[in-house]
Amino acid sequence: MIRAAIYTRSAIATDHDQRERAEDYIAKMGWHCILNRYDDNGYSGIKYDRPALQRLLHDVENGRIDYVVVHDIARLSRSSSDLQRILDTFDRNGVSVRRTEQ
Numbered sequence: 001m002i003r004a005a006i007y008t009r010s011a012i013a014t015d016h017d018q019r020e021r022a023e024d025y026i027a028k029m030g031w032h033c034i035l036n037r038y039d040d041n042g043y044s045g046i047k048y049d050r051p052a053l054q055r056l057l058h059d060v061e062n063g064r065i066d067y068v069v070v071h072d073i074a075r076l077s078r079s080s081s082d083l084q085r086i087l088d089t090f091d092r093n094g095v096s097v098r099r100t101e102q
Helices: 016-029 053-060 080-092
Strands: 003-010 038-041 067-070 097-099
Touching: 003 016, 003 053, 016 067, 038 053, 053 080, 053 097
Parallel strands: 003 038, 003 067, 067 097
Antiparallel strands: none
16 A cells, blocks of 8 residues: 655645645545645745644654655745755655646
8 A cells, every 4th residue: 555645835824725636646546645634834835844844754754654745846845955855855765756736
């Protein structure tokens, strides 16, 4: 069973479209969408210390996730150095990123 986590981030309070697109993508791929929610809505992408991002990274490092699904890679971070740090963590733990915006 492939375990997929959805990460959303938006500077506005909510953005249900990101989650819905990700859920549809996971269902189309036949993967299992894990129950933990990783939503940093209301947070800027320039900050690395976002609660849901930190929980996501913790779960990645503890082998609970196979794929992270995002609407756009910029949802993970607007900082190129932070984005590289996040992707390095994923890579070290065998986790891939999939975008719904393709």
